Each structure stands twice: as C-alpha cells, then as structure tokens.
Amino acid sequence: MIKQADVLVENFAPGVTARLGIGADAMHTLNRASSTRKSSGYGQEGLYRDYPAMDLTVQAMSGVMGITGFADREPVKAGPALCDFFAGVHLYGGIVTALLDRARHRPRPHRRSRDA
Numbered sequence: 658m659i660k661q662a663d664v665l666v667e668n669f670a671p672g673v674t675a676r677l678g679i680g681a682d683a684m685h686t687l688n689r690a691s692s693t694r695k696s697s698g699y700g701q702e703g704l705y706r707d708y709p710a711m712d713l714t715v716q717a718m719s720g721v722m723g724i725t726g727f728a729d730r731e732p733v734k735a736g737p738a739l740c741d742f743f744a745g746v747h748l749y750g751g752i753v754t755a756l757l758d759r760a761r762h763r764p765r766p767h768r769r770s771r772d773a
Contacts, residue, residue, distance in 0.1 A: 659684050664752050665693045670709075671701045690763070692755040696748045715740035 659665065665684045667674045674680035681693035695701060698710020705718075713734055716722045721740065726733030 659687045662688060662691055663756060665691060666748065668696045671697055671706050692759065694748060694751050696744055712738040712741040
C-alpha cells in the first residue's frame with residue numbers, strides 16, 4: 658500500500674511509527690514521492706510531547722475551558738470537540754499544501770505535441 662500512497666498520516670504519540678518500522682524513513686525508502694504528515698496532541702518535540710492528549714485535556718491546557726461558561730463558575734468544556742476539529746483542519750491544510758507543492762515542483766515527462 659505504501660508503494661502507491663501519496664501521503665502517510667500518523668496520529669500516534671511521537672516515535673511510535675518509527676518504533677514500529679512504519680515511519681517516515683521506512684515510507685520514503687519504499688516510495689520517494691510520498692509525504693508524511695504527523696498529528697500529535699502536544700507536538701513532536703518539547704516539554705509536553707509525551708503527555709497523552711484528547712480534546713478535553715487540550716481544551717484545558719490551551720485555555721479554551723477558561724473562556725467557556727460563566728465568570729463566577731468553574732471552567733466548562735466547549736460543546737463540540739473544538740481542538741480535535743482544528744487539529745484535523747490544520748492536518749488537512751498541511752497535506753493539501755504538500756501535494757500542491759509536489760505537483761508544482763515534480764519534474765514532468767516531456768510530452769510531444771499532437772501537431773508534431
């Protein structure tokens with residue numbers, strides 16, 4: 658499947674796909690034209706990279722819960738899964754941008770004109 662894939666999307670904690678032997682390096686070996694995009698709760702590097710994440714915890718850590726609800730009460734979770742949704746939107750943007758960049762910069766085979 659990887660040999661024909663345009664994009665590998667991973668949504669694991671940092672390092673999991675590499676440990677399983679299915680990360681970006683393995684994919685690139687099988688398919689040099691492919692692109693890898695990663696989504697993790699708190700990023701691939703930094704202090705919080707190994708923290709487990711789900712929408713509720715990301716809402717709390719990002720301050721979304723602090724501005725939801727009423728000023729005189731405890732913080733409240735936003736109704737929809739906002740952080741999960743926005744993570745997906747940004748992941749989509751990264752994937753589409755990578756595919757567009759590849760399409761614009763990939764060497765194209767020479768085609769003969771029909772009139773030639």
